[in-house]
Amino acid sequence: MMENNKIDPIQTAHVLSEALPYIQKFSGKTIxxxxxxxxxxxxxxxxxxxxxxxxxxxxxxxxxxxxGGGPQIGRHLEKLGMKSQFVDGIRVTDSDTMDVVEMVLGGLVNKEIVSLINQHGGSAVGLTGKDGDLIRAKKISSKEAATEEASELIDMGHVGHVDSIDSAVVDMLVQGDFIPVIAPIGVGKDGASYNINADLVAGKMAEILSAEKLLLLTNTSGLLSKEGELLTGLSIDEVNKLIDDGTIFGGMLPKIRCAMDALNGGVNSAHIIDGRVPHVVLLELLTDKGMGTLLVRS
Known part of the structure; x- marks a missing residue:
């Protein structure tokens, strides 16, 4: 019940009471x-x-x-007059582009998030995978791109995947009551920087940290059936069937596979939720109804 744009105190008390068992259940757990x-x-x-x-x-x-920060990277490249080329949705990243990626992800975007958290009373610390040797990366292989004449192999440049994660610096921050904010930039054995898909980094990070939950914020309400209905409470076997019958396809596939890898790696549950909904993280974690698509190991 709303009056003069204020929430009824009884409703507020009910919401807080509903959240209590979830707070107790997840206290001390990594999300x-x-x-x-x-x-x-x-x-x-x-x-x-x-x-x-x-x-x-x-x-x-x-x-x-x-x-992540793909749109922000794209805008800065455009301002600098640098064109982006994509192969299978992945930005080809030469050395000059990688410099911009590091500036935007590791600098502008990361520090804005840190600043906002700190403004609200938190103690956030920004990292890239290069800090404390956090994320070791491997260069991804060349990809085939179709041209007007024929297909050709394209060197993706400084695009990588997660080779390994050393969580020591993150563990230290968490134990010190800090909130780690991580940009998905890894470092290769040769010291070169690599841009890595943020979903992949989050999934692997959840696995290495033995997280209770992995939450993936997206621009969709979650995983939808062929009839457009929200699917939730899915096991790994059920997800595999949805992939086989074509329900899960396109851009949702990498997110789902990332979530499934995290579950197979020991994470208790993964959630694909709509980042366009205000307070969606709290709604998913601390209310009975929840939001989005819940994936569980069994």
């Missing part, structure tokens, strides 16, 4: 949250996300944030 999409560009959503992360930390959970 890895991949932050991206519209939630990273809308000012109200950005502020709300930061506030929610602080609240989670305040009530005893240990949030670890892994963020």
């Amino acid at each position: 890895v949250i991949k932050y991206g999409g519209n939630a990273m560009v809308d000012e109200d959503l950005k502020s709300g996300f930061a506030r929610d992360i602080v609240l989670l930390k305040q009530v005893g959970l240990n949030p670890v944030v892994v963020h």
Whole structure:
């Protein structure tokens, strides 16, 4: 019941009471949250996300944030007159482009998230995978791109995947009551920097940290059936059937596979949730109804 834009105190008390068992259940547990999409560009959503992360930390959970930044990278490349080429949705990243990626992801985007969390009373620390040798990367293989004449192999440049993660620096921050905010940039054995898909980094980070949950914020309401209905409470076997029958396809496939890898690696549950919904992280973690698609091991 709303009156003069104020929430009824009874309703507020009910919401807090509903959250209590979830707070008790997840107290001391690590929650890895991949932050991206519209939630990273809308000012109200950005502020709300930061506030929610602080609240989670305040009530005893240990949030670890892994963020993307593709649109921000694209805008800065455009400002510099640098064209982007994509193969299978992956940006070809030469040395000059990688310099921009590091500046935007490791600098501008990362520090904005850190600043917002700190403004709301948290203690966030920004990292890239190069800090503390956090993320070791391997260059991905060349990909085939169709041209007007024929197909050709394209060197993807400084695009990598996760080879290994040394969680020591993240563990130290979590134990010190800090909130790690991680940009998905890894370092190769040769010292070169590599841009890595943020979903993949978040999934592997959740696995290495033995996280209770992996949350992937997207620009969709979750995984939908062929009839457009939200699917949730799915096991790995059920997800595999949905992949086989074509229900899961296109851009949702990498997210689902990332979530399944995390579950197979020991993470208790993975959640694909709509980052366009205000306070979606709290709604998913601390309410009976939840939001989005829940994936479980069995």
